[in-house]
Every structure is written in structure tokens, then in C-alpha cells.
Amino acid sequence: MRKTLTITYPADPTRTSAMLADPEYHKTRVSRVGLEDATIEVAPRGQGFVASLSGSVDPSSLPAVAAKIVRSGVSFTVTESWGEPAADGSRTGAYDIDVKGAPVRASATTSMAPQGETTVVTVDLDVSVTVPLVGKTIEEKAAGRIGAAVADEEARAAAWLASH
Template sequence: MKIERSMHNDIPLADLFEMICTLAYQERKCLDAGALSHEVSVTRTHDGAVVKAKRKMPTVGFPALLRKFVPSGVTSTETVTWGPPDADGARSADLHVHFHGTPASMNGTIRMVAEGAGSSVIVDAEFKAHVPLIAGKVEKIAAPIILGVIDAEDATAEAWARGVR
């Protein structure tokens, strides 16, 4: 199932990248998304970064079909590999999310571009549930939950830019 989200904020592009590469920001985004536990790492490369976030999310409120696969919480490891800036400062990243103990994964790209005095972040990914006969149903149920986590991360970025930490 296609997972797409475009988010605009007032954070200048270079500042947005630096924020994303901050351990404290990565920890805050996990907490703000409701993680029960988390581990984060940021590894700067010559002209990019690899950001990893492993988090356990609660499944309270999940539909029964999803709770069958993750009754006590879902643990995911998100790996975002940022490349170098292009001529106008925009950056692209490969996105990979592994959902531990489940037959599901998400892969795609994230693009960060300047927009006016601020910037936009565009997520373009594919969530796949590899479950015979019910994959489509699982994907339709999970998509809004995934989008909710993305929206929570966007709200964290906005708050962080205002100095709320």
C-alpha cells in the first residue's frame, strides 16, 4: 500500500537536516509518537547521515486483526540513509522499516527540499504485508497508523523549531 505524505514547515533546509541528525531530536520524535521504548543512533557520513530508530509502539486500540500479529506491541527499526545535498541544498534518503516478528516491511524515499523560507519533507513509500489472503486488508488497516506516526514526527519537528524540547 502506498504511503505518501508531504509536510511543510518553517525550518530552513540546512537547519532541518541538522535537527534530524541530532540524537536528542530522534529521541523526542520516538517519545512524541508514543513509543514504549526506543534506541536511536545517528552516524554522520562524509556528506550525509544514517539515522536509525528502533522503537516499540503500543498496540492498544489496534484492530483485532493486527493485534493477532503484535499482541503486546510492535517493534520496528527504521533506517534512513541520507545522501549529499544537491545543487540547491535538497537531500534525498532511502527509507527502510523492518517490523520485527511480523511479515511486513516498508521501503521508499524521503526528500527534503527548500520551500520559501522553510522546507518541505516528502515521504513516498510502499508498505507491504506478506500475509496470504489478507495482505490487502492488513495494509489498509495499518496505513492510517503509519501515517499517524509520520504526522506525530512532523509535529515534533514543528515544536522543536519553536524551542520545545
């Protein structure tokens, strides 16, 4: 499944990038999904940065159709990387998503650009669930949750930016 997402942050790219490079902000992202064993690491890379989140998800937290296939926990690492800023603050980046314990492959390319007083991040996501007969159903269930995740990200970011 391929899907393009748009996330709007209420700040310029410099403030948005600083937020995305802050480990404390990533802790708010982790709290969204209730991961208790998450590990967060953020490291500079030139004028860009790399943020990695590792953890595991209990099968009971998965959609019912996925929980039937996954018998034990699913461990994952999500690596968000952003390159150096252009003169206008825009950047390109990527998400690399490594999932162990489930037949899932996911990755994304990203771009960040100023738009007036905001920053728009475009995420071109590619997710594949390789399970005969039900793989597409699982992909559709995941796609159904994306809108809520984007809305939550925008709300958390707005609150973070207002308080920092």
C-alpha cells in the same frame, strides 16, 4: 500499498537537516508512539547522516486485526538516511524498515527540497503485509494512521525548531 507523503518543515533545508540529525529530536519522535525500549543512533556519513531507531511494540498496541496475527512483540529497526546537500540544500534519502515478528515489509525513498521559507520532504512509501485474506485490511488500517503521523511530525518539528 504505495503511498506518497508530504511533510512540510518550517525551516530551510540546513536547519531541517540539523534537526533530523539530532538524536534529541529523534527522542521526541519516539515519545509520539510511547516506545520505552527504543535505541537511537545517529552517525554522520560524509555531509549526510544516518539515523537508526530500534525498538519493539507490544501486540496490544497494534490495530485489533494485526494483534490477532501477532502473538508476541514485534521488533523493528527504522534507518533514515540522507545524502549530501546540493547547492540549494536539497537532499535525497531513504527509509529502510526491518520488522521481525510480523509479516511486514516496508521501505521508502525520500527527497528534501526548499520551498520558500520551508522545507518539503516527499516520502514515497511502499508497505506490504503478506497475510492471506487480511493483509490488505492491515495495510488500509496503517494507511489511515499516516495522516495523523504526518500532522504530528509537522507539529513536533515546528515546536522543536522554535525552541532550538
